[in-house]
Amino acid sequence: MSIFINKDSKVIVQGITGGEGSKHTARMLAAGTQIVGGVNARKAGTVVTHTDSAGKEIELPVFGSVAAAIQQTGATVSVAFVPPAFTKDAAFEAIDAGIELLVIITEGVPVKDSAELWAYAKSKGNKTRIIGPNCPGIITPTEALAGITPADITGKGSIGLVSKSGTLTYQMMFELKDIGFSTAIGIGGDPIIGTTHIDALQAFEADPETKAIVMIGEIGGDAEERAAEFIKNNVTKPVVGYVAGFTAPEGKTMGHAGAIVSGSAGTAQAKKEALEAAGVRVGKTPTETAELMREIISKL
Structure with missing residues (x-):
């Protein structure tokens, strides 16, 4: 089992012909992802050639719109590698097309754009789950990767991981590679994001194959405190x-745009105290956190 993505997910890439889109399409294919095409309005009707996880050369069609891609391929997932100025329009297009x-x-x-696209998704009935922006995406090891997470640092297992930080996602996956993960999701650290810690926690709680959960937060905002209450x-x-x-x-922004402390808030x-009050064991370092998880798994 997994959350949000699995081996049956059909994935398209918005921006498949760009440098980042092309590079990570190759990596997602190598991870076993079922990529069925891409979107670039200016290059509709062309194909891009890649190699799948079996080493076989495949041609992926480029469509003029997300709606056309869904109609022709049955895609349920889109990964957007689009410049910041065009991200809102790309997201609106995917939402309008009904991507899941x-x-x-x-x-x-821009935070304003993130707020608008999130509100737009809500106005359309929240039929499209958004992960990000500014995130590494989501991976169900050995099955599917939608994003930029390295696919070879961990295997399939029983831990669910949700993290604001991309690099800490990778470190935690590596630290616990001997146990493995059901799904690892990097939700991003911007002030306004789509899927939250709580969304992922709820999904992991419902997933029978996820036995324990690692949650990585950072300073700024109150997302971790709300997650603790949940x-x-x-x-x-x-x-x-x-x-x-x-x-x-x-008072100084650190790394992510959302990572800013105001007074005692954030x-x-x-956050550590709120989590511990909810029964969460909190590590002082990523390595100590991994050791706490290893101890818990050994007793399950």
Whole structure:
């Protein structure tokens, strides 16, 4: 089992002919993802050639719109590698076409645009789940990758992972590679994102193959505090956590646009205390967090 994506997911790439889109299409195919085409209005009707996970050369059709791609291929997932200035329009197009899952990798999307595309998805009945922007995407190891997460650092297993940070996602996957993951999802660290910690926690709680959950947060905002409240009231599986940013100076944006501390709100310590009050064991470092998870798994 997994959450949001699996071996049967049919994936298209918005921006498949661009440098980043092309590079990561190749990597997603190598990870076993069932990519069925791409979108570029200016190159509609052409094909791009790649190699699949079996080493076989395949030709992927390029469509003029997401709607056309869905109609021709039955795609349910789109991964967007689109410049920041055009990301909102690309997202609107995917939402209008009824894509089930939209993964926005792009960094530097204006917060106003993120707010508008999220509100637009809601106005359309929330039929499209959005992950991102500014995120590494989602991977169900050995089955499918929608994004830029390295596919060879971990295998299939029983841990669910949700993280604001891309690099900490990778580190945690590597630290716990001996156990493996059901799904790992990087939700992004911008002030406004689509899928949240709570969305992922709820899905992992419902997934019978996920036995325990790692949640990685960082300073800024109150997402971790809200997730802690959700865990206390709704999650029965063991959760371990890590919060990045204990040494961050007050009032200074660190890394992600959303990682800013204002007074006592949004500090790593406040988040740690909220999580621990909800029964979450919180590590002081990523490695210690992984050890806590390893200890929990050994007792299940």
